Amino acid sequence: MKQAYERPALVKHQPGLMNKLSGVQAMRPMERIDGVPVKELTARFGSPLFVFSERTLVSRARELREAFALRLPRTQLAWSYKTNYLDAVCKVFHREGSWAEVVSEMELDKALRHVPGSQVIFNGPYKPEGALEKAFRAGVRVHLDHFDELARAEAVARRLGLRPQVAIRVNMALPGTPPWSRFGFNLENGQAMDAVRRLRAGGVLELRGLHSHIGTFVQEVDAYRQEARQLAGLANRIAAEQGVAVDWIDLGGGFASRNTLHGQYLPGSQASPSFAQYAEAVADGLSALQLPGGREPTILLETGRALVDEAGHLLTTVHASKRLPDGRRALIVDAGVNVLFTAFWYRHELAPAQELTGTPEPTVVFGPLCMAIDVVRDQLLFPPMAAGDQLVVKGVGAYNVTQWMQFITERPAVVMISRDGEASLIRRRETVETLLGQEELPAWLR
Ligand SMILES: Cc1ncc(COP(=O)(O)O)c(C=O)c1O
Numbered sequence: 001m002k003q004a005y006e007r008p009a010l011v012k013h014q015p016g017l018m019n020k021l022s023g024v025q026a027m028r029p030m031e032r033i034d035g036v037p038v039k040e041l042t043a044r045f046g047s048p049l050f051v052f053s054e055r056t057l058v059s060r061a062r063e064l065r066e067a068f069a070l071r072l073p074r075t076q077l078a079w080s081y082k083t084n085y086l087d088a089v090c091k092v093f094h095r096e097g098s099w100a101e102v103v104s105e106m107e108l109d110k111a112l113r114h115v116p117g118s119q120v121i122f123n124g125p126y127k128p129e130g131a132l133e134k135a136f137r138a139g140v141r142v143h144l145d146h147f148d149e150l151a152r153a154e155a156v157a158r159r160l161g162l163r164p165q166v167a168i169r170v171n172m173a174l175p176g177t178p179p180w181s182r183f184g185f186n187l188e189n190g191q192a193m194d195a196v197r198r199l200r201a202g203g204v205l206e207l208r209g210l211h212s213h214i215g216t217f218v219q220e221v222d223a224y225r226q227e228a229r230q231l232a233g234l235a236n237r238i239a240a241e242q243g244v245a246v247d248w249i250d251l252g253g254g255f256a257s258r259n260t261l262h263g264q265y266l267p268g269s270q271a272s273p274s275f276a277q278y279a280e281a282v283a284d285g286l287s288a289l290q291l292p293g294g295r296e297p298t299i300l301l302e303t304g305r306a307l308v309d310e311a312g313h314l315l316t317t318v319h320a321s322k323r324l325p326d327g328r329r330a331l332i333v334d335a336g337v338n339v340l341f342t343a344f345w346y347r348h349e350l351a352p353a354q355e356l357t358g359t360p361e362p363t364v365v366f367g368p369l370c371m372a373i374d375v376v377r378d379q380l381l382f383p384p385m386a387a388g389d390q391l392v393v394k395g396v397g398a399y400n401v402t403q404w405m406q407f408i409t410e411r412p413a414v415v416m417i418s419r420d421g422e423a424s425l426i427r428r429r430e431t432v433e434t435l436l437g438q439e440e441l442p443a444w445l446r
Contacts, residue, residue: 030353038390144169258309338367364380
């Protein structure tokens, strides 16, 4: 076969960080996912392609549950729908015993198809009357975000003649985490306690829980110790002042996955705490609880990315390889930030889907969009790749398949590999008909 000719280029040698072997880390190909060949997956379902591993979803959910069960037996997981609301993914978590945590009416509708209302937590700053009505009728646990919502919830409950069980969402300042004060009632300035008094005085809603969500990708376990301690203190105060012992304390999500952030020195696999470390901190903070009769509330966790990131892979195909004027090799692949929103956050790990030979050289990986921001990885030491070669982007399970854009192209298919190694389609690739199906041409334009 005739070799492709490429004009020689002078490229500055960049050996990367020295490791103890004083060299470039070995580039290990990833030819299979849970035993299924990557090439077979793309041949069957096309490229680009999202691939989820049921095995990893289940093992992460069990790891989290067991880490908390050891220290806080009354812990209940509630799957954060916004992180990934593909039906198959939700179903795996629900089968593992998770409740649902939703932040919109659409998510509420999805969740109520899977679990009873009593196992749904409704968060978020925007809950129109219709959504509140649906939630109250189904016995969903509504977490109130602001005073206007409190008044709206009362009006809806009065109209329905119901006495719904609700929680208030609380925000607080914590060491080592950026302020996350946009949602809920503030603890330090007394707003949270005012909300409790206001809710009790209204006599329409029943205060049953407290909720807080302190941020996302929080690698600081001490922040959870403080959060738990503050919520325990608030629960004690409510019990002393109002004679109400809360039934649930919801600590929100935010545990870091094993991905690596841009600008992070150590890889996420080393820098992110384990579930056991988070559980230890939370249990320590909650030891401050002193409810009447030693009552122990249920502890809810809305962990998202730390459960699903690792289970998701994005398979992509090299469309072209070119040389940039600064000497770097550029790869153009068929998946970009349109389907990989998290590329703005994470330095995603990339592996070739086949054995590569050749000297690693500075490489940038661009997506297919005609936009400068479409960068999958801006700096990578990678052996040369040719059109048709494939890559696996790892750790893509969270947020991408909910925040993906349709910009200039259809969204790709999504597949799940079962624990028995069977690959099944869980979302069809969109087509131009998907797009046109939503559109109308007015008569005067036909
Ligand atoms: C209220 C709430 N709970 C849970 C989550 C899930 O967070 P994470 O994916 O960081 O665990 C989020 C995400 O921002 C959230 O807003």
